Amino acid sequence: MSKEFDEKLVYDILVVGAGPAGLTAAIYGTRGGKSVLVLEKLSYGGQIINTPEVENYPGAKRTSGFELATSMYEQAIELGAKMEFGEVVEIERCDEELPYFLVKTKNAIGEPGPDYEAKSIILATGVKSRELGLPREEQLTGAGISYCATCDGAFFRGKDVAVLGGGNTALEDAEYMAELAKKVYLVHRRNEFRGDEITVKRLAEKENVEFVLDSVPVEILGEPRVDGLKVKNVKSNEERVLEVEAIFVAFGRVADNQGFANLVDLNDAGFFNSGEDCVTKTQGVFVAGDAREKTRRQLVTATADGAVSAMAAIEYLHNLG
Ligand code: NAP
Numbered sequence: 001m002s003k004e005f006d007e008k009l010v011y012d013i014l015v016v017g018a019g020p021a022g023l024t025a026a027i028y029g030t031r032g033g034k035s036v037l038v039l040e041k042l043s044y045g046g047q048i049i050n051t052p053e054v055e056n057y058p059g060a061k062r063t064s065g066f067e068l069a070t071s072m073y074e075q076a077i078e079l080g081a082k083m084e085f086g087e088v089v090e091i092e093r094c095d096e097e098l099p100y101f102l103v104k105t106k107n108a109i110g111e112p113g114p115d116y117e118a119k120s121i122i123l124a125t126g127v128k129s130r131e132l133g134l135p136r137e138e139q140l141t142g143a144g145i146s147y148c149a150t151c152d153g154a155f156f157r158g159k160d161v162a163v164l165g166g167g168n169t170a171l172e173d174a175e176y177m178a179e180l181a182k183k184v185y186l187v188h189r190r191n192e193f194r195g196d197e198i199t200v201k202r203l204a205e206k207e208n209v210e211f212v213l214d215s216v217p218v219e220i221l222g223e224p225r226v227d228g229l230k231v232k233n234v235k236s237n238e239e240r241v242l243e244v245e246a247i248f249v250a251f252g253r254v255a256d257n258q259g260f261a262n263l264v265d266l267n268d269a270g271f272f273n274s275g276e277d278c279v280t281k282t283q284g285v286f287v288a289g290d291a292r293e294k295t296r297r298q299l300v301t302a303t304a305d306g307a308v309s310a311m312a313a314i315e316y317l318h319n320l321g
Contacts, residue, residue: 011118012035012120013122018039018073021289023073028314036081037084101119102116119284123260124302128255129254132220145247153177159245161244162212162247163184164188167250169252170188184206186209215231220247264280277308
């Protein structure tokens with residue numbers, strides 16, 4: 001593709017995603033003297049925005065995810081980064097004298113949004129919730145099915161609810177819902193939890209929490225809202241209906257990178273192929289945070305990637321001249 005660029009409108013670095021990785025990239029990019037635009041689909045903060053308590057981010061002792069994300073966002077903006085809301089639908093590399101990128105967006109109601117131009121791109125797109133994979137899941141999302149207990153839990157005060165999964169998110173969601181709901185069923189496919197023992201012990205002591213182990217969900221009940229969940233014991237094959245008005249799915253996170261496969265190779269699980277240098281096969285495109293292949297997905301590893309990717313982009317821009 002060939003296109004005329006107006007240099008004044010071309011950002012040095014365009015960051016996709018305003019989670020901790022993207023915001024850190026914006027901080028490092030602006031401090032490196034570059035013009036930086038951050039494009040975000042929903043709101044800044046990424047996954048941590050829904051984390052009530054963060055106590056493993058060095059220097060912050062104990063804070064909420066919202067406070068920490070807000071502080072990162074304000075820091076990036078005060079340093080001169082710009083932020084716009086819009087979902088990136090396509091990024092094209094323009095093969096002409098200068099290898100710039102054209103970034104196409106759509107707005108929250110799916111209409112075409114503005115195009116943006118940039119000399120380099122940092123993809124910090126994060127991950128999305130793994131779905132249940134049962135019929136009518138999408139239809140009932142928002143009508144009893146939720147992927148975020150801290151966002152939607154308050155709607156189910158005094159009701160019976162199910163939390164699905166055995167990791168720390170499920171355990172913390174169950175703990176959170178135990179304070180609001182009448183009864184919480186914690187459904188897990190094995191008889192051992194993956195999450196921390198200390199939280200399991202606290203949950204076991206709660207009178208309104210019942211562990212439903214060795215069990216998988218097989219059918220969502222209710223129309224037009226959830227009024228039950230059928231689960232099956234994987235050892236006995238026995239089925240049981242949990243009469244719940246909400247199902248909080250906490251099955252972990254999966255990659256959501258197909259839209260960028262033209263620019264960056266994806267591994268078998270759909271994560272961006274890249275090493276710790278955050279560099280990709282496409283010159284001028286860098287990746288950061290949970291969206292890339294890595295063994296540890298933590299707040300601190302995401303912000304580390306933000307710094308590394310921005311410094312790599314700055315070096316690339318200097319070499320570009
Ligand atoms: P996770 O640790 O990957 O756990 C996902 C859970 O969902 C697992 O128990 C898994 O079962 C279950 N699961 C996945 N797919 C399933 C399916 N199709 N059917 C039934 N069950 C399924 O995800 P997470 O809990 O969201 O945690 C992600 C990371 O964030 C972890 O490293 C976690 O420690 C961390 N985290 C930390 C904190 C904290 O430190 N306060 C809080 C939240 C999360 P199996 O166990 O059988 O695989």
